[in-house]
Amino acid sequence: MIDEKFVAQRIEFRNSERHSLFLKVGGLPVHEVTLYLGKFRNKGRAANSIHFVCSCLTILYRELQEACVDLLERLSTGQFLTTQKLDRLVTAARYRSEDLEDESVEAKTNVIDIRRIGVRRSQNSAERQPLDAQIYASRL
Structure with missing residues (x-):
């Protein structure tokens, strides 16, 4: 599967109408x-x-991209997500997206930049804080 990033971007038109777009980074909606x-x-x-x-x-x-799951392909064949994949989604919904991005970047490489050691220690000492129950429930 191609490694693509996804972002939610908010734009505002001249008439003050606000619009949200779901984009591939550097690409189209x-x-x-x-x-x-x-x-x-x-x-x-x-x-x-x-x-x-x-x-x-x-x-x-x-x-879904991290888990190498093509959602449209699964839906077209009538396959459900496995319990493990659902658990992964539930865990991801519990935390801020910024916390999840930091975790995925570190997991992709075994090489550690020596200049970041002090930064990583300070980040690791401040654990991820779960979101409020209302936001968590809305995400689910």
Whole structure:
């Protein structure tokens, strides 16, 4: 699977209308997510609510990519996610996306930059803090 990053980006038009996009970094919007977010817009949801959904989908897509899962392929063949993959998603929903990014970068390489040793120690001493139960439940 191609290593792509996904981001939720908010744009504002000249008429002050706010719009959220789900993008591949350096690329175009993801088609199926754009269609999904369109349903929220058609229902008249607030811009912040739509952006929250977009941010949640960012976490979902990042975790599915890390687990090498092609969601559309699984849906087209009628396959469900395994319990392990669901547990991974549940864990990812519990923490801030910034904390998850730091963890995935460290896991991809065994090489440690000596200039970052002091920085890593300070980051490791401050453990990841779980999100509030309401945000966690909304993400799930």
